[in-house]
Structure formats: C-alpha cells, structure tokens
Amino acid sequence: MRHLSSIRSGPKAARRALLSVSALLLCLATAATTATAAPGGATADAEGTVSAAAAQVQVPADVTAGVAVYDRQTGTFTDQLNASMRFRSASVVKLLLVLDFLWNRGPDYTIPAADRALLEPMLRSSDDDAASHYWEVNGGPAIVTRMVRELVLSDTAGPPAGYEGYWGYTAVSARDTVKIYRYILEQAPAPVREFIMSNLRQSTRCASDSFDQHFGIPGAFDRPWAVKQGWSGDYEAGTCGPGNTKKTEPSSASKSTGPKAAGSRAAEPVNLSRPALHTTGTVGAGDRTIVAVLTLHPIGTGYGKAYTDIGRLTRSLDVPGATRPTGKWYGTWGTRVGVRDAATTASGVRTRLPAGAEVLISCQKQGETVSVxxxxxxxxxxxPQYGGxxxxxxVSSPDDKLPDVPVCVS
Structure with missing residues (x-):
C-alpha cells in the first residue's frame, strides 16, 4: 500500500470533456447538503466540521480523524468531524487513478486485458506496483490536477514539492472522498461504476503487501459493503495470510509513501510523518451510505493498535442501512497469532493477526490445550470475520473461558 516510483514519462494528451458538467452539478449538490443537522442537535458548518462529542464520533486518544458519513437515501450527512481536513491519501488515491484511466474511454469503456490485470488487484488488494505504473504513464501529479477539475474537488491536491513521485502523498479530505464516491455511484457511466464498485466489493482481506486490510468498515459492518482502504507509515511487517510476511521500506524515496527521516524537510501542509490509516467505501444495500474515515496516529504506533483504534471509531458512527455483526470485541496479545481452521494447532492457518489487534468473537469451544x-x-x-x-x-481476558461469549453449538 506504500510503494510508488519516480515519474519517468509525461502525461498523455488531454482526453477530458465528457461528464464534467454533471460532475460540477454533483459538487453543488454535495455542497448544498453539507450544512446539515448533526446528531445531538449540533449543526455542521460549511466545512463539514462538528465537535466529536456532538456527533458521537468516538475518537481514540491521540488519534487525529477526519470523518464524513453521507446517507444517499436522505441526501444528508449523519456524521461529520474535521471533514475538510487534508490527509495524505495513501492508497485512497487509487480511486482517482482508475477514474483517470477510464475517463472518456467510451462508448463501451472496454478495458484491455493487460490493464484489467493491473487495475483489478489495485482495487481489490491495493497493489502498489499497479498504482506506480499508472502514476508514471499518465503523468503523475497531472492525474490529480485533472480529477480535481473534473470532479470539482475542494481539498484534494497533488503531492507537495519535492515529493512528486509519491502518489500516496496526494492530499485528500473526508468530504472530497464522499464526492469521489458520489461521482462513481451517481454520475459515472454505468460500465465505469460497475467496474470500480464490483472490484471494491471483492476487497481481499490480505493486501498485496501482506497487510490485513479489513479494518474499519469491513470489521464494523456486515456485508454488503465495498471498500478502498489506505495505510502509510513505518508499520511493522504485514502478517496477513498463512505464510510469508512483507516489510515495506518507509525510508526509500523511490518506492515508499512512508515518511523520510525526521527533519529532512520543513513542515508540510499535510502531515507526512505520523502513521496514517484510512477506511473508505459504501455500506448497505444499494450502496446506501458512503463512509470516509481518515486517521493519523502517534509516531511509533503499531499496525495492530492503529487497526483497533480505527475500528472503534468506525463502530461509533451513525451509518444508515448498516448491519452490525454479532459477538463480543476483545483485545489480543502476541505476535503473528494464527487463526486456524479448527481448534487445534495441527489445523491449517487461515491468517495471522496484526499484533495486538481487537477481534470479534461469536462463540468458543474446547479444543487442544495450548501452553504459553x-x-x-x-x-x-x-x-466469524476470519472464519476460524x-x-x-x-485473548486479553483473565478467564480461560470467556464469561460473556456462548459455547459454539457445533
């Protein structure tokens, strides 16, 4: 999720015309609904900012968050917090990369097999090499400039000077993320909408860099949902999957969206040093509600801690049309803890948990005795969310048998 390369080729010839007017109308419609009543009687201002207390958005200590939750059925925001605040996008920018690629490809928007082989894993598994390819061949920051113009985005901007090769340093806000999804769902040609959303609905638990990307929306709500996640920072190696892990190189200027060494540059308008974790997408039948949660965590935060914190924040949101999974949430301890096919260490490993991640437990049973x-x-x-x-x-509990979790019936 953090890889990218320096730009090696210039932008393609301009190919933008179709649907720019409809995108403008969409922006105006979004702006008209921004000043809405927030939960608890508070009112969101034109920037989409309300207090966390008023909105009942539970932001963990020391976490900075930008939140926007938009109900497409009523045309109103149900939660907003720092909605215009700019964050580095990490892989959320991949939505703009695919929109830029598909723009004006009509009339049937046919995607060549070679491009489909890159775009599908980029959307489903957040493949970074694919993102770097399209960043390079389509002009790098010029992609962002085009999409800002066509979608009439308010807070989105290309990477800061000196970081033009870093697609993950594109600036984006929660309210602009809602606009991007609204364009895809409400204004984009049907083939474009279907291609993007069908792939987001097939989001894989394990990303291409071995990070578990089913935090936030996928953890807080049952399907149907569609998500595009993002993470950027000096996190430990990903542990997702039964076997290998992968460690990115956050100090590599040519490959990573992670921060450079402390003090290497003056302060940037968008924070480039604190670990970022973002969950964005739609929840409910008919993609009823658009959810955008962008977060920054204290330097040194592990992936499991950030994973847990964004999960708690997302579960606190008012998301119309959402179904919440049943079970009890518990913290965990240990490193590379395996989730197995059966209650025995001899059974297959489905995946390994991020260290210290909070998990949902639906039931418990007796099995092999484990000694640590x-x-x-x-x-x-x-x-239930891992199927193992x-x-x-x-489990972070003093009891061997958890007191508030039922025994599995089979």
Missing part, C-alpha cells in the same frame, strides 16, 4: 508459560488454556475462540479459531490464551 506460565499460561495454559484449552478454550478456543471462533472469529484462535486459542483463548491470546
């Missing part, structure tokens, strides 16, 4: 001195435990927790079992020895 000085502890032993033969109870196993079933994690984890030894209760790794």
């Amino acid at each position: 001195p000085p502890y032993t435990n033969n109870w196993w927790a079933y994690l 079992y984890m030894s209760n020895i790794y």
